[in-house]
Amino acid sequence: MMLEMPEHQEEMQCNLEFGKIKSLQILLVEKKVGFLRSPATLPNSLRVLEWPGCPATSLPHDFHLKNLVILDLSYSYFGWDKPLENSKVLRHLIVVGCKNIRRIPDISGFHNLTKLCVGECTNLIEIHDSVGSLLHLKVFCAEGCTKLTIGLSRIELKSLEHLCFPGCSSLVMFPEVLAPMHKLNHVDLGGTGIRNLPPSMQNLKGIKVLSMGKGQMLEINESSNFFQNLPMFFPNLETLYLQNLDITILPASIEECHSLKFLHVTNCKKLQEIRGLPLNINQFYAANCSVKANSLILKLRQAIDSAAMRICFLPGREIPELFDHSSGGNSTDKSIEECHSLKFLHVTNCKKLQEIRGLPLNINQFYAANCSVKANSLILKLRQAIDSAAMRICFLPGREIPELFDHSSGGNSTDKRYNNRNRISTQLPCDG
Structure with missing residues (x-):
């Protein structure tokens, strides 16, 4: 069952007794669908419950999780004041943006949980250590939990692939890694207060993406x-x-x-x-x-x-000497043509750039907006790139389309065909 807003209606009030629908397996409720009161009952047959903005602070006392696979109560009044009933089938538990949640209680009974998302729970203070031993957990996200001070003290999550704590500015410790976690490939610690990384992080050799920064108190310097x-x-x-x-x-x-x-x-x-x-x-x-x-x-x-x-x-805002320019930083040398793999070249805002003597034949996108170079001085180089069928996007300086494009209706039209073969997109600054 899906409850969604009727077209052209901003809010709808419902008062359905879901508990009477004994065979209901899927319940999806749009956030804008309002209820006169919290649901007194829910059918135990439910396998999927997605109810963002649910008005209830807790699940009905006679509702059992024995069949529930997905539970999503994001941006709701759910408070999680006491542990949920143990479940061997629950896979996804998502409570993003629940302002009433202050602690994640013991969830060791969720043996097969694969996804736990508690991001944007801005009053969350503590996460129970049982989260660190869920053997099938693949994704754990707690981004934006600004009051989180008591995180996991240790983790042994052999199935974990994604660990996300960005914006947890009060979190100062990274947990001890008790065993190798070879499947973990993405760790985001940006904006945390973590001061040091434990030596046990060498158990995370599978990491491919590591993010640090913005508010980080971690000592990262040469020494x-x-x-x-x-x-x-x-x-x-x-x-x-x-x-x-x-x-x-x-x-x-x-x-x-x-x-x-x-x-x-x-x-x-x-x-x-x-x-x-x-x-x-x-x-x-x-x-x-x-x-x-x-x-x-x-x-x-x-x-x-x-x-x-x-x-x-x-x-x-200056072109580095790498490009062998010989006239005081105002040109790029032909040697850049030797960068045969170069496909994207950006010299935007190089305001002293007056001459471009070369472009790689395989160039795909070329950005030269807000430079002093005259677009028509690029004719030969652009023609070569277009002839090689490589050029697709070109941002040019000035306010006139170069003669290369054989335009016939003013100086501001774009996206013209050249020799009826390759279509490229050009863009010029236009007068306001």
Whole structure:
């Protein structure tokens, strides 16, 4: 059974007695569907109960979970003041945004639970240690629980794949990892108050995505062991987010993270020096940092030469010397054409850029908005890219479409065919 809002109606009041529908297995209630009072009874035949905004602070006393597989009471008045009845069949327990929940009680009786989501429970203070020993749990999310101070003291979750605590600003300890958890591949600790990572984290060697940052009190600097431990603790790490941290130096030891492909240090405003980048790095984001782009020359050149680098967001507004410009930072040299794997090139807001002498033939997207270079000076290079059938998106400087596009109806039309073959999308700034 699904209860949803009638078309063109903002709210609906219902007063159904669900307990009388003995064979009901699925009950889905839209959040906007209002009830005159909390349900007195629910049928024990239910297998799926999804009721966001449910007005009840607890489940009916005579409702048993023996058949329930999915329980979703998100953004409801549910308080979880006492443990729920044990269940061997419950798989998903979702109570996101429940302001009345202050503690997660003992749930050791949910032997087959695979998903537990308690995010945005802003009054949640404590999570019972029984959560840390659910052998079949795959996803545990508690994002945005700003008052959470008593988290798990230990975990042994051999099936866990996703662990998420972003925005838990009062959480200061990461649990001890009692046994290898090879299936865990994603850990998000951004915005927590965690001060240090326990040595037992080396039991999490399967992690591929690690996120730290924004409010993090964890000591991450050259003298700490964080970067030195990365290659040993997380040999399979592919993505590392370190945004909004007070790091000053990215040490050379990060080069030992041979599987790392995506590195984000955006908004690390105290970052002044980057001494190493993994050779296999694919995307590197360092926007809004204090580090000078030209200090990255050697490391960027190595990554580009290895044909690994695809996307690179650099700090500052000047083109680094990597591109061999020879006229005071105002042009890019033809040597960039040798970056045969380069498909996305962004030189947006490089206001001193006046000349582009080369573009790789395989370039797919080219962004040059808000530069001083004249669009018509790109005709030959753009023509080559279009002839190679590679170019798809092109953001050009200035307010006129270059002669390359043979436009015939004013200077502001876009998306013209070139030689009746390849359609590309062009965009120019337009007068307000």
